Every structure is written in C-alpha cells, then in structure tokens.
Amino acid sequence: MVCIMSAPPVMQLTRMGKFSMDAQAGGLMGLLKRLRPSQKESDGKQAPKATAGAKQMAMLRRLPKFLRFIPGTAQDVRVFFLVMQYWLAGSQENMSSMVQLLVQRYAAGPREPLRALARPGDVLEYPEVGVYHPRMKGRIADDARLLPGAKDESKPKVGLLLLRSYLLAGNAGHYDAVITALEERGLQVIPAFASGLDARPAIEQFFQSQGRGRIDALVSLTGFSLVGGPAYNDASAAETVLTQLDVPYLAAHPVEFQSLDQWGASSRGLLPVENTIMVAIPELDGSTGPMVFGGRAGAEGTTCTGCERACTFSADQQAQDMFTCAERTDMLAS
Structure with a gap:
C-alpha cells in the first residue's frame, strides 16, 4: 500500500x-x-x-x-x-x-x-514554474519568449494563472478555450503556472519586471486563492503582490465538485464548498467578478442548461475531462 x-x-x-x-x-x-x-x-x-x-x-x-x-x-x-x-x-x-x-x-x-x-521509464521532469500555450511546441516551457506573439509589444497583455496539474495531465481544454477567446479579441495572453497553489513565483517571473507589473490585467483560472491553498489563504501576501502589479484582478473558476450539466440544472448553482473555495477566499485576496467558465463534462448525451446554448456532451468527452462553457468564456473574454 x-x-x-x-x-x-x-x-x-x-x-x-x-x-x-x-x-x-x-x-x-x-x-x-x-x-x-x-x-x-x-x-x-x-x-x-x-x-x-x-x-x-x-x-x-x-x-x-x-x-x-x-x-x-x-x-x-x-x-x-x-x-x-x-x-x-x-x-x-x-x-x-x-x-x-x-x-x-x-x-x-x-x-x-x-x-x-514492466518497463518503467525515468521520471520526466517539467518546469516547476513556466508558461503554457496550446500552439507552442511542447505546450509547456520555462521561457515566455517562446509563446506565440511574444515579440508583439503593441497589444494589451493579460496574465493568466493556470493549474500545473491539469497541464501535465493534458486536460486543459477549458484553459485552451479562454486563451483562444482572449487572443481573438486582440489581446496578448501570457498563460503561466507554478507548482502548488502559491502563484507568486509565476507572477514574479512572467508578470513583473524589476518589481513592477508588465501586464494590463490578471486573470486567475485556478479556482483557488492567489497565495495559499484549498483550505486557507494568505490575504496579506496576496495584497502585497497585487499592489506591485497594480492591475485589475479577476478570478474565474471551473466547477470541480459537480458536472456542468448538474451545475446548470441546479437552482443553487455552486455547492457550498465551491462557493467557499472558489468565490469567497479569492475575494479576500482582492479579486473581482467571480464566474464559472467551465467544468467537468456530463455523461454522454446529457445537455447542460446553464445557458441558452444548451451544449450536449458526446461520447468522446470523458466524465473526468474539463470542458469550457462557451457562453461564460465569451463573457469572461469580453
């Protein structure tokens, strides 16, 4: 065991x-x-x-x-x-x-x-702190200069915070949709991650230069506090780093403890634990505009009634896979 x-x-x-x-x-x-x-x-x-x-x-x-x-x-x-x-x-x-x-x-x-x-291979190592993009070679890197459009300084920059675990598992469809939606609106997106649930290493490495912010907005898609974990947050440390960035900070979240069709059909919406972890705690950090942008797919043939688009899940979407809510993703990008 x-x-x-x-x-x-x-x-x-x-x-x-x-x-x-x-x-x-x-x-x-x-x-x-x-x-x-x-x-x-x-x-x-x-x-x-x-x-x-x-x-x-x-x-x-x-x-x-x-x-x-x-x-x-x-x-x-x-x-x-x-x-x-x-x-x-x-x-x-x-x-x-x-x-x-x-x-x-x-x-x-x-x-x-x-x-x-049995033929176990050596442990494949990945950056503890890095950037991600679905169109970047290898998808994960530790150098932001490898991101598509990284050399274009004319566009407003949005820093995205992602969870490393989803990226390594190849279960990042919900992130890919947000990245695409933001880029379609003429924004330069810097999707970054850190190991664990303390986002400061990613912020310091990719969103700051000489202690000052180099992005125009910060969006967290992790569903957790900026500095801390699922059961606590360090609001004081979050305040310090957000003061240094001095940009709007939005926290969006996927539904983790229920499927999207269950969320859409519920008159309550988020479960109490989701409200606590994904809404209340990030707001203590200073986030605004909490909203669902995706979640886990429902069973084959089920339809999500969370919005008028009424998405139906197909056989190739596994129950554990993350899926985007198209209407909410468009709303977030807007």
Whole structure:
C-alpha cells in the first residue's frame, strides 16, 4: 500500500516491502529527516514558502540517487520517493511509469510474472514554474519568449494563472478555450503556472519586471486563492503582490465538485464548498467578478442548461475531462 500527499495518519498506512511508514523514527528515517532543507535563510530569518518548497523539490530529486547505494529497506524508501516524483510530475507518461515501477518491484503471487513485463521509464521532469500555450511546441516551457506573439509589444497583455496539474495531465481544454477567446479579441495572453497553489513565483517571473507589473490585467483560472491553498489563504501576501502589479484582478473558476450539466440544472448553482473555495477566499485576496467558465463534462448525451446554448456532451468527452462553457468564456473574454 502506497499513500502519498495526504494527511499523516493516512501516509502512515504505507507498506512497501520491508518499509513501514509508521515505524519508529530513527535509523534511516532519522537520517532522511536531517537531510531535509532548512526552512530558514542563512541569516536566520524564516524563508518564504515558495523558496522552501523549491528546496524541498530539489531534495526530493536528489534522495533517490543517494539511496540507490544503500541496501535493504533503503531501496523501498527510494521507490517511495520515486513514486512521489512521478506523481508530482503527473503526465500520462509518468503515471504509466509509476504503476510499472510498483509492479516491477512488488507484484507477488499470481501477478508476479508481471514483473518481467514492466518497463518503467525515468521520471520526466517539467518546469516547476513556466508558461503554457496550446500552439507552442511542447505546450509547456520555462521561457515566455517562446509563446506565440511574444515579440508583439503593441497589444494589451493579460496574465493568466493556470493549474500545473491539469497541464501535465493534458486536460486543459477549458484553459485552451479562454486563451483562444482572449487572443481573438486582440489581446496578448501570457498563460503561466507554478507548482502548488502559491502563484507568486509565476507572477514574479512572467508578470513583473524589476518589481513592477508588465501586464494590463490578471486573470486567475485556478479556482483557488492567489497565495495559499484549498483550505486557507494568505490575504496579506496576496495584497502585497497585487499592489506591485497594480492591475485589475479577476478570478474565474471551473466547477470541480459537480458536472456542468448538474451545475446548470441546479437552482443553487455552486455547492457550498465551491462557493467557499472558489468565490469567497479569492475575494479576500482582492479579486473581482467571480464566474464559472467551465467544468467537468456530463455523461454522454446529457445537455447542460446553464445557458441558452444548451451544449450536449458526446461520447468522446470523458466524465473526468474539463470542458469550457462557451457562453461564460465569451463573457469572461469580453
């Protein structure tokens, strides 16, 4: 059993070969704790969360290379950290390699012959902070100069904040529609992302120059707070970065906890948890104009009644795929 990226009591259920997560701290696990990067800067001050997170990601990449040379339980610990790497860089290729790695090492009983068939690849790495565009080669890059139309300085610029997880999964149809709608209105779009739910690294790298804003509007499509996570926000930090940008800030969101046809048919609209995470918390940051711009497709043949266009979902649109609400996307771009 492998439990990652969850609450401590859940992660303690992990059992991988001889490795048990709930074993007493000490020995190898004690060593790994001492190897964790410091949360403080060299001057003793608390490091920014974004900086600490980058250090932790760098350490996560180094640990499996270090553990490769330690026999015994360390090899199971190494696989645990490799699973985390695959998961955090969650493209289709990495998800396939993650499953094959676990099969290759732990398949037992009737499934043991599957070990010989597994061929896990190396972890494919992607930028932690970068830009995205459906027409850009590779779609994801760490250099905004590769974006289509990046050299055209005559157009107003809109900074878009996206979720990295959707981009790596290739599930970005709702983002593509917004990018296209904005570009059709003569705007230069800079779609950017950061790992996690702290958007400041992306803002600082792609929307600012020498501490001043280089965009004319900021639009978040993440459905989360600007600085924080799904259950909290750092409104003070958001205020600081928005003051530096000094541009209008809009927060639009996809429906995540229901399908688009369920949202369209409901007299209530958003669920209470959606209202809290996607509307109330971003407004504490300073966002305006909250609106739905997309969401998950409904079952085949169902029709969304959220607007007069009455979109019907077809067989090639899977229930987990993100879909745009055409009327709302046009409204957002306008």
